[in-house]
């Protein structure tokens with residue numbers, strides 16, 4: 001390696017390491033924990049054009065997805081959240097989530113890969129016309145809310161598109177002090193499973209489930 005190549009190599013690694021450092025030092029206040037790396041890995045592997053997130057809060061998941069898009073040098077995340085009071089805000093105050101999200105995206109150099117849509121999912125779905133490669137659903141966790149998100153956006157999933165739901169294993173951990181009886185995501189994802197949708201559930205960080213449409217799976221061979 002000559003000196004120019006060495007410097008280019010060094011610069012490449014510094015630009016990769018810095019956002020990860022900012023990720024580890026940011027104030028995100030999220031329940032998703034290290035499972036956000038699953039989203040990062042999916043984005044690196046799928047190399048999506050379009051990713052949608054419902055429920056961004058302070059940006060823990062958005063930054064993992066955005067970082068992977070930046071590493072792909074390709075694609076865009078549409079990060080949907082009203083950033084106001086809902087029944088499903090994490091701690092830290094609803095008013096603070098938008099400035100925190102913007103601060104985190106800026107600190108990690110992800111603004112070019114993440115478009116913030118300040119709206120609830122119903123409003124954001126109006127006029128939506130893009131095919132979706134990956135959707136992360138982590139917004140309104142009531143049964144009606146999560147079902148509405150699936151009904152609104154799953155028709156846009158590509159043939160091999162993936163939907164990821166967070167908070168899908170609460171019913172296995174009813175003794176957890178954070179348990180909420182109005183959490184409808186586990187029951188909704190179980191309904192999808194019963195309807196024949198392919199579902200893979202990971203019992204970590206309150207549960208993540210990966211779902212592919214349509215029910216019964218889609219034969220990929222002609």
Ligand SMILES: C[S@@+](CC[C@H](N)C(=O)[O-])C[C@H]1O[C@@H](n2cnc3c(N)ncnc32)[C@H](O)[C@@H]1O
Nearest residue numbers: 030055056057060061081086120121138139140
């Ligand atoms: C649990 S937090 C999301 C956490 C985030 N994904 C993370 O990794 O830190 C839920 C978020 O969903 C948002 N939300 C609630 N109802 C929503 C809706 N109908 N559409 C979009 N976002 C919604 C709330 O404002 C809140 O910020």
